[in-house]
Amino acid sequence: MSNPRALVHTLHTHWDTVELLVRLSREFAVLTDEQVRAGIARVAPQLDAEAQGAVLRALVNADILQPLPRSDDLQLNAYVLEFVRGLTREHELGLAAVLQARVAAIREATETLNEGMRQADMDRLRGAANTLAQLFRQISLQLDQDRHALFELAEHAKSADASAPISQRYRRVLEAYDQYVEPMNQMMDSGPEGTFYRYLEDAERALDLAGERLTIRGALYSHRLQVRQVAQQAKELRRFGRLVAQQCADTLLPLREELRQHNALTAAIGLLLGQVRKRGLRRALQPHAAGATLPLWRNERGFRLQVGDDVRAVMAAARHYQPASVAFPQDEPAQAGPPLEHVDEVGIRERLARSLPVDSLLDWLKTHYPHLTDATLLRLFHDLQHEPRWSIEAADGSGHTDLKTIRILHHPHRVSAAA
DSSP: OOOHHHHHHHHHHTHHHHHHHHHHTTTOSSBOHHHHHHHHHHHOTTOOHHHHHHHHHHHHHTTSEEEOTTSSOEEEOHHHHHHHHHHHTOOOOOOHHHHHHHHHHHHHHHHHHHHHHHTTOHHHHHHHHHHHHHHHHHHHHHHHHHHHHHHHHHHHHHHSOTTSOHHHHTHHHHHHIIIIIHHHHHHTOSSTTOOHHHHHHHHHHHHHHHHHHHHHHTOOHHHHHHHHHHHHHHHHHHHHHHHHHHHHHHHHHHHHHHHHHHHHHHHHHHHHHHHHHHHOHHHHTSTTSGGGSOSSSOOOOOOOOOOOHHHHHHHHHHHTOOOOOOOOOOOOOOOOOOOOOOOOHHHHHHHHHHHOSBSOHHHHHHHHOTTSOHHHHHHHHHHHTTOTTEEEEEOSSOEEEEOSSOEEEEOOEEEEEOO
């Protein structure tokens, strides 16, 4: 017997793998060891063979996967399969007979409820109310699961390969409509032959009457609350059943009609091709021939194509079109920039070394190199004042030096030989 805590913990740890195996179980009722390992590798590709085997053993030890007798194959635990399918909306379509049996059980529980009220048997009344609550919950759950199963059938049919025959694509849809939707519609018919609404109305009426009588008798509040809650479940189930039946019919009926229309179209085309084969194309398509009035596939509609005035104007302009001559622009002469200056920085440094000490470096540069531009003189001034081989000191007082275009206000830098 499996440990519930270990099962839930393993299910939480390897949820992605279990979910993949549950989807795989829709195609294979029994899984082989290779299929399970392939599923584990698909979910966790970073695991090696040993780690995959550890995951497989954990699933088997937790009783999520159960080994089959006389075989090495595995199957999913039925409780785990039902639980995961319910959470992931992967349920198979249920049986209409099961739903009908549960609806019929509502009538028996309602009779037990009425009998308990007549005999003033509180235990019997509460037991019948509990039975009705369980039936309502089971029917609501089955309707919700069947609705999602039908939606999935329709999605698979619509997304199937278009090259496959339409009868093969919609085979499961037709089977679901004939075996489930049609019996459910008959059961939920509001007429005298329908049992769903009639039994629910009887149960709802009996529950309301039981609530009133319990109030008159001064029964316990918990008993009255229980009956009132079950009555509310009955009202909600009536609404939900009508909604599910309408959604299922709206989903499957267009596909069913499409298949029927396709069958009629195929019959008409086959009839025409037979006449063409026997009588020839000209005689088969003559107006007085029997094949002139063909259903569904032929539509006679006369039309006339006429050119609008705007198109005429465009066409007339295009006929007399003359390309306009466009003069290409000439390249503009490049603007002459300032002339490049040749500066012998090595000679300047040697001359400065011979002239040491110098009281003002900028004035010395202006005096000995007056032909240089102001920008060049300032660049040389900044480069020379950072020379490590000389001792440069800035004076405390400030002075100004007039260059060619600008006046420099600065502290004269004294240059002397380094100690």
